[in-house]
Amino acid sequence: MISKFISEIKKKKTLSSLPDAFVKKLIENYFQKYPKLEKFLKDHPKPLKSKEFKLMMKDLRKTLHDVYGIFVLRDKNLRHLKEHLAEIKEIDEGALQIHMDLLSTHKSSLERLNFYYQIYGEIFKHTGKPKSILDLACGLNPLSFPYMGLKKVDYFASELTDFDSEFIQEYFDLMKSFGLNGKAFAMDLLHAKDLPKVDVCFLFKTLDSLEDIERNYSKELIKKIPAKFLVVSFPTMSIGGKNPIKQRGWFFRIMRELGYKAETFEIENEVFYIIKNK
Ligand SMILES: C[S@@+](CC[C@H](N)C(=O)[O-])C[C@H]1O[C@@H](n2cnc3c(N)ncnc32)[C@H](O)[C@@H]1O
Known part of the structure; x- marks a missing residue:
């Protein structure tokens, strides 16, 4: 039964590449929250047609949209970048423009587009210039490489779906001769391992x-990351930029419990915490 629910929910185009296991987990959480619903749907002759299922689907699609569906990649610009890079030896103005066009297609990188030099300046002031980077749930952020001022770096990047991580790998392959030695992989961070x-x-x-x-999961995840420094960021305004987001008490509690101290800085609509790992 649950596999039918998964396929129905994934019929929405922007959600179609999500891993089934990820959607399944959400449905299970939903049934835990509304235990009678699971039995009701199980006993229903046509559960997919019931208004109870439709309501559940609406709720879950909204959650999935918020955590993933806003992430839509465009590969036309990537082809354009490929053609451009074939002719040049260094990242020139034209290549930077194509990077900007690509970064603009993801809401998170679009919002920090004008701040990328500042962001990496601040981060590397504390961490030193890294020889290796791990970018988890990376979105299109690996494409901000030209703003990092790094001559050579090993860059590991994870995204939720095969589709998205394959896109990032294509980008890495294009940029290899420019010092970006990248490996992209699909990983649901709720099951992160072997980082x-x-x-x-x-x-x-x-x-x-x-x-x-999954409440409190961040603590488990942070403990699994074998990095000398962690850089965590959060939006400071809600999606749409209308309302300020209140302080995240849970994050500071986790930091205290793990005995971490953070350096912090802020740009428009994003706050960064730089944490030295133990
Ligand atoms: C708000 S975006 C941030 C993207 C990128 N880190 C940035 O700031 O530019 C959140 C990203 O997390 C990914 N994501 C959400 N849940 C995830 C999970 N359980 N495992 C892995 N990635 C996830 C989404 O696909 C999305 O790209």
């Missing part, structure tokens, strides 16, 4: 989504 050892790990605008699905 590579690196100098710096980015967890940009991601912990809120994980906490929405």
Whole structure:
């Protein structure tokens, strides 16, 4: 029964590449919250047609949209970048423009587009210039490489679906001769394991989504990351930029419990915490 629910929910185009296991977990959480609903749907002759299922689907699609569906990749610009890079030896103005066009297609990187030099300046002031980076739930952030001022770096990047991580890998392959030695992989961070050892790990605008699905999971995740420094960021305004988001008490509690102290800085609509790992 649950597999039918998963396929029905994934019929929405923006959610179609999500891993089944991820959607399944959400449905199970939903049934835990509304225990009678599971039995009701199980006994129903046509559960997919019931208004109870439709309501559940609406709720779950909204959650999935908030944690994932806003992430839509465009590969036309990537082809354009490929053609451009074939002709040049250094990242020039034209290549930077194509990077900007690509970064603009993801809400998170779009919001920090004008701040990328400042962000990496601040981060690397504390961490030193990294030789290796792990970017978890990376979105399109690996495409901000030209703003990092790094000549050579090993860059590991994870996204939720195969589709998205394959896109990032294509980008890495294009950029190899420019010092970006990248490996992209699909990983549901709620089941993170075997993470590579690196100098710096980015967890940009991601912990809120994980906490929405599994409270207190951030602590488990942070403990699993073998990086010398962690850089965690959060939006300071809600989606749409209308309302300020209140302080995240849970994050500071986790930091205290793990005995971590953080350096912090803020740009428009994003706050960063730089944490030295133990
Ligand atoms: C707000 S975006 C941030 C993207 C990127 N870190 C940035 O700041 O540019 C959150 C990202 O987390 C990913 N995501 C959400 N839940 C996830 C999970 N359980 N495992 C892995 N990635 C997840 C989404 O696909 C999305 O790209």
